[in-house]
Amino acid sequence: MTIGSPLQQLSGLPVFDFPEPGSTVPLPEADAVAWRISGPTYRDGDDEDWDQIFDRFLAQVDTKRVRALVVGGWEDAYDTSSAEIVTRLIAANSRLTGIEGLFLGDMTYEDCEISWIQQSDVTPLLNAYPGLKGFGVRGGSGLGFEAIRHTALETLIVESGGLGAEVVRGIAGSDLPSLVNLELWLGTDEYGADSVPGDLAPLLAGTNFPSLRHLGLRNSVIQDEIAEAMAGAPVVARLEHLDLSMGTLGDLGAVALLGGQPLTHLSSLDLSHHYLSEEMTERVVDALAPHGVRVVVDDPQQAEDWGDGEGHRYVAVGE
Template structure:
């Protein structure tokens, strides 16, 4: 078991901003370079909503361009009205549930219908979400959104289809932790079909379809998909990638323009690793193929499940 691969911490930077923890009484940081993470303690006296109220009273709060929602304990945070005082006119960067594995396993994190929250911020450019339980993103439309990252131990087929159907004309970076069936994953490779011709998100330059127990099938459909021609970065890491998927990538016809290919955490033998390294060197592509898992293991798993 690769325990460290299953660990995750709080976000240090997001959307081009340094993320700083904020506690009541602290001054706010530089709105041009920093955003704040608000979180509570499991047994703390103050609710997350109360902490948010104090944060919004600080001088300069309306000028802060982002917000990171950390651990919120037992608050009914996700049922909050998106049209409430949380809305800040300049907010462009939002990360929901930036909760570390020490605070909660990712499979325990609860979400809700987040489309209204995303729509409440007209200038949103970066949206990060952690946790797949109860997550809903139907009819998502965000005219300015450039980055969407959803981290989970398992995303349902319906959730993947909702993302594939979203209206995001400026999307440049899409990263989905698809996960494993044991923790709620239900998507199949065909659920990604709307993405493949490159028309759904024409400005997409970085794509991560990762942490999947059907990573081989994803590699196979992407290997010759037109969307790859427009990509600079392709991330197929953290999943159950074996010889079958790696060979499909080597045989692919559209991967030569990639600047970066991430396949760290994989189940490949030394020979295939060497072949991929030779391919990347010949193409001039940066390759991350670290964290090789044991070929003798009968049970193969994704890096982030529970």
């Protein structure tokens, strides 16, 4: 699986690509769309860079009415971090006063593979926009996220092929009283993932995120261990949706889930892209579906046999 298409909406608004110079495409009302500012990752000499496109955007759009912003590609994103873009966005916070949604790094595999995207510390960006309700970032390489307090943030999404333990601890240790939806793509050690369930302890304890209702710990090479941790995690009792999809979940993880605290209060449990046996798949569905839980077990996988006696499993999104 790869990221094959850019975001279609953000903060409930359709994404609109800010047009090239000289375009006859009419600009929509400033508050009617999520504006996507994207430059070429492989730039020819005559192409505008991200800074130039952003300058035109600031000059042509009523920025105080802008509600959502998507940062797409930037030049040499596989080699150059997002730090300068973060700096530009911070400097523009007095103009973008109505921003509620922000996504950083909306690139497809043709622009830059997810694990090649060079990110930076995004904590100052969140601090610069205290009214932000939704924030997403794609790419774990170079990503920084310190423990912060942000009272408005309702949705936080971090997509990666490998998320470092320090980032996981920073997010889990943050004070986000309004957070309803948290989605972390933890990834694989081949691309920098080195966290363990213990790094999620404040999150699993349910102390920092009192409003959390949708939790996604996805795309993890340690999905069985994550499932075992979830089996006794106090945070589960308040959840409506639990998403453990895209990872390497097998029968051991599913047994732990079913043997732990009740899950019958959930509206949905997403285990898609899994390594469950047919018998275990049926067991999970039979245990929860009669209670009204929507159990998603699509996209079953088969472990690969390399002749070494071990079954090799893969996350859905790595490189």
